[in-house]
Amino acid sequence: MASSISETNFEESKRIKRRKTGDELRDPDTIDHTRWRSESEQRIYSTKLFEAIRQVRRNSSPVNKVSSGRDIQDAADRVLAVAAKGRTRWSRAILASRLRLRLAHNNKKHKKARLAKVTGSIRSKMPEKKRFIPALQRKVKVLSRLVPGCRKVSFPNLLEETTDYISALEMQVRAMAALTELLTGSPVDRLASTSDS
Amino acid sequence: MNRALPEMSHCLNGPGNCTDMNVLERQRARMRWQQSYFGGCDSGGVFLEPSQANQVGNFQDLVVGGGGCSVLDDVVTHSVKPDPGLENGWLELGRLELPKLGFGSGGSMNGSPTGLEMNSSISKTSSCPPTEAQSAPEAKGKVSVPAEKMSSAAGRDSSKKRKADKMQNTKVFAEDNAKDKRSKACAEEGESKINTEQARTKNNTSTPTTNNRETSADSSKENSKASEVQKPDYIHVRARRGQATDSHSLAERVRREKISERMKYLQDLVPGCNKITGKAGMLDEIINYVQSLQRQVEFLSMKLAAVNPRLDFNIDDFFAKETIPACSADFPTIGLSSEMTNPAYLQFNPVQQVVACCGFEMGLNSPDMALRRSLSAPVSLPEPYLDASCFTQLQPPPTWDADLQNLLNLEFHQERSISFPYQPFTGSIEASNLKMEI
Numbered sequence: 001m002a003s004s005i006s007e008t009n010f011e012e013s014k015r016i017k018r019r020k021t022g023d024e025l026r027d028p029d030t031i032d033h034t035r036w037r038s039e040s041e042q043r044i045y046s047t048k049l050f051e052a053i054r055q056v057r058r059n060s061s062p063v064n065k066v067s068s069g070r071d072i073q074d075a076a077d078r079v080l081a082v083a084a085k086g087r088t089r090w091s092r093a094i095l096a097s098r099l100r101l102r103l104a105h106n107n108k109k110h111k112k113a114r115l116a117k118v119t120g121s122i123r124s125k126m127p128e129k130k131r132f133i134p135a136l137q138r139k140v141k142v143l144s145r146l147v148p149g150c151r152k153v154s155f156p157n158l159l160e161e162t163t164d165y166i167s168a169l170e171m172q173v174r175a176m177a178a179l180t181e182l183l184t185g186s187p188v189d190r191l192a193s194t195s196d197s
Numbered sequence: 198m199n200r201a202l203p204e205m206s207h208c209l210n211g212p213g214n215c216t217d218m219n220v221l222e223r224q225r226a227r228m229r230w231q232q233s234y235f236g237g238c239d240s241g242g243v244f245l246e247p248s249q250a251n252q253v254g255n256f257q258d259l260v261v262g263g264g265g266c267s268v269l270d271d272v273v274t275h276s277v278k279p280d281p282g283l284e285n286g287w288l289e290l291g292r293l294e295l296p297k298l299g300f301g302s303g304g305s306m307n308g309s310p311t312g313l314e315m316n317s318s319i320s321k322t323s324s325c326p327p328t329e330a331q332s333a334p335e336a337k338g339k340v341s342v343p344a345e346k347m348s349s350a351a352g353r354d355s356s357k358k359r360k361a362d363k364m365q366n367t368k369v370f371a372e373d374n375a376k377d378k379r380s381k382a383c384a385e386e387g388e389s390k391i392n393t394e395q396a397r398t399k400n401n402t403s404t405p406t407t408n409n410r411e412t413s414a415d416s417s418k419e420n421s422k423a424s425e426v427q428k429p430d431y432i433h434v435r436a437r438r439g440q441a442t443d444s445h446s447l448a449e450r451v452r453r454e455k456i457s458e459r460m461k462y463l464q465d466l467v468p469g470c471n472k473i474t475g476k477a478g479m480l481d482e483i484i485n486y487v488q489s490l491q492r493q494v495e496f497l498s499m500k501l502a503a504v505n506p507r508l509d510f511n512i513d514d515f516f517a518k519e520t521i522p523a524c525s526a527d528f529p530t531i532g533l534s535s536e537m538t539n540p541a542y543l544q545f546n547p548v549q550q551v552v553a554c555c556g557f558e559m560g561l562n563s564p565d566m567a568l569r570r571s572l573s574a575p576v577s578l579p580e581p582y583l584d585a586s587c588f589t590q591l592q593p594p595p596t597w598d599a600d601l602q603n604l605l606n607l608e609f610h611q612e613r614s615i616s617f618p619y620q621p622f623t624g625s626i627e628a629s630n631l632k633m634e635i
Binding site for chain 2: 053068069070071072073076077135136139140142143146147155156159160162163165166167169170172173176177179180183184
C-alpha cells in the first residue's frame with residue numbers, strides 16, 4: 001500500500017511538473033462527478049483509508065503516543081486524492097504537496113505550511129485593511145482557497161473543481177463516518193459534527 | 198457536389214445549353230475579377246485556387262474546397278441545379294453555392310437575398326479570406342471548419358438564413374461596381390461572421406477571434422488566418438438570432454454559459470440552493486458547504502485517531518457495508534459494555550466476528566448505509582465506545598455464523614440480520630437473530 005501510494009505520488013508529481021498553472025483546456029465531459037456517489041467507490045475508499053490509518057499508527061506509534069487527528073486527516077485526504085485518479089486539480093495538488101512535504105519532512109521545514117495548505121483548513125483571515133473588491137471576487141477568492149490547488153484557476157474551472165471536490169468530500173465524510181461507526185461503535189451524528197468532540 | 202460538377206462539365210461540353218454556359222461564363226468572369234481584385238491577397242484558398250486553375254476547374258476546386266462537409270455538398274448541389282434555369286444573372290449567380298461558407302455573410306445577411314445583398318455578402322466572402330491560402334488543404338481545412346459549423350448550426354433559424362445567404366454568395370461579386378465598396382463592408386462583416394462563427398468557442402476564444410478579425414480587416418495579412426485554422430482547439434460557435442455578433446460579446450456569452458452551466462451542477466450538489474439565484478448567494482452557500490464538509494472530515498479524523506489500536510485486525514473480515522432500505526432510527530439499545538469487555542473478544546477469530554449495527558444517523562447522503570460493527574471493536578475502546586448505546590440485541594446469545602463471510606460483500610438494498618454474539622463464539626451465528634436496520 002505504501003509503495004503503491006508513493007509510486008502514485010511520484011507519478012502525480014511528474015504530471016504536475018508538466019502541467020501549467022492557471023487555465024487548462026479541459027473538456028467537462030471527461031470529468032464524471034457521479035462516480036463519487038457509487039457504493040463501490042466508497043467501499044474502495046474505506047478499505048484504503050483503513051489501511052492508511054493503520055499505517056499511520058504504525059509509523060507514528062514509535063514516535064508519538066497517539067496519532068493526531070491531523071495525521072489521520074492528511075491520510076484521509078491523500079487517499080481521497082488517490083481515489084480521484086489525478087484527473088482533477090485538487091487531487092493533484094493534494095498529492096503534490098504531500099510529496100513535497102515528504103521530501104522536506106526530514107528537514108521538518110515546511111510542516112506547518114503543509115498542514116495549512118493541504119487540508120484546506122479554515123484559517124481565520126488576518127484582519128486586513130478594507131479593500132473594495134467586488135463581493136463576487138472576494139467570494140471566488142475564498143472558494144479558491146478552500147479547494148486545494150485552485151488558487152489561480154479561472155472561475156469556470158474553479159466551479160468544475162469545486163463540483164468534483166464537493167462530491168469527493170461527501171464521499172469521504174460518508175466513508176469516514178461509516179468507518180468510525182464501525183470502529184467505535186457509536187453513532188456519529190453528522191449534525192453535531194460541527195462541534196468538536 | 199459531385200453531382201454538380203458533372204453538370205457543370207456537361208454545360209461546358211454542351212454549347213447549346215445557354216443558361217449553363219452563362220453561368221459558367223459568369224463564373225469565369227467572376228474568377229477573373231476576383232483575381233484582379235484581390236491581387237496578391239490570398240483568399241482562403243477557395244478563391245485563389247480557381248484563379249490559378251482552369252476556370253471550370255475553379256468551380257470544382259471551390260466546390261471541393263468547401264466540400265468537406267456534406268451539408269455544403271448538398272447546398273452546392275441544390276444551388277447549382279436550379280441555376281441553369283434562370284436568366285437573372287445576379288440571382289443565378291447568387292444561388293451558386295460556394296463552399297466558402299465560413300467566410301460568408303455575417304449577421305447582416307439575414308435580410309432578403311437581393312442581388313445587392315448577395316453581392317455584398319459575396320464580396321464579404323471574397324474579402325474575408327484575404328489571407329494567404331497556401332494550399333488546398335488549408336482552404337479545405339478552413340472551409341471544412343465552417344462547414345462543420347454549418348452543420349452544427351443547421352437547426353437554428355439564423356443559420357438557415359445564413360445558408361440561404363451563402364447560397365447566393367457564391368461568386369456574384371464579379372460584375373458589380375458596388376462590389377468594391379461592399380467588399381470592404383463585407384470584409385468587416387466577414388470578420389464578424391468569422392468571428393461569429395469562431396468566437397463563440399468554448400475554449401480559447403479570444404486569441405483566434407482577434408486573429409481572425411485582424412486578418413479579415415487587414416486584407417494584407419495573410420498567414421495568421423491560415424495558421425489559426427490549424428489551431429485545433431477552438432470550437433466554432435454561432436450567434437443566435439437576435440444576439441450581438443460581436444466577437445467579444447459572443448465570447449462573453451460562451452463564458453457566461455459555461456459558468457451558469459457549472460453553477461447549475463453545483464446547485465444540484467449543494468443542499469438548499471434551490472431557492473437561491475444569483476452567483477453571490479450561490480457562492481456563499483457553496484463556501485459554507487465546503488467548509489462544513491471539511492470540518493466534518495476534520496472531526497471524523499480526530500475521532501478515528503482516538504480509536505483504539507485495534508486496527509490490526511483485518512477489517513475486511515469483520516465489516517461490510519450494505520444498504521438497507523428500511524431505516525429506523527429507533528433502536529432498542531442495550532448496553533453491553535460489560536459483555537463487550539469480555540477479554541475473550543480479543544481472541545477473535547476474524548471469521549467469526551459479527552458486527553452489529555445500531556442506528557446511526559448518516560445525516561448527509563447515505564440513508565442507505567448500514568454498518569455492521571464488530572463486537573471486538575468495543576473491547577478495549579476508550580470512553581467513547583463504552584458509552585455506545587447503540588448495540589442492539591434482539592435475542593439472547595446467538596451463535597456465530599458463517600454468514601460472516603458475507604460481511605465481505607456489499608449488498609444493496611438487502612435486509613440482513615445478524616446475530617449478535619457476545620459470548621464465546623462457538624457455533625454459528627444465526628443471522629436472523631439480529632436485525633439490523635438503519
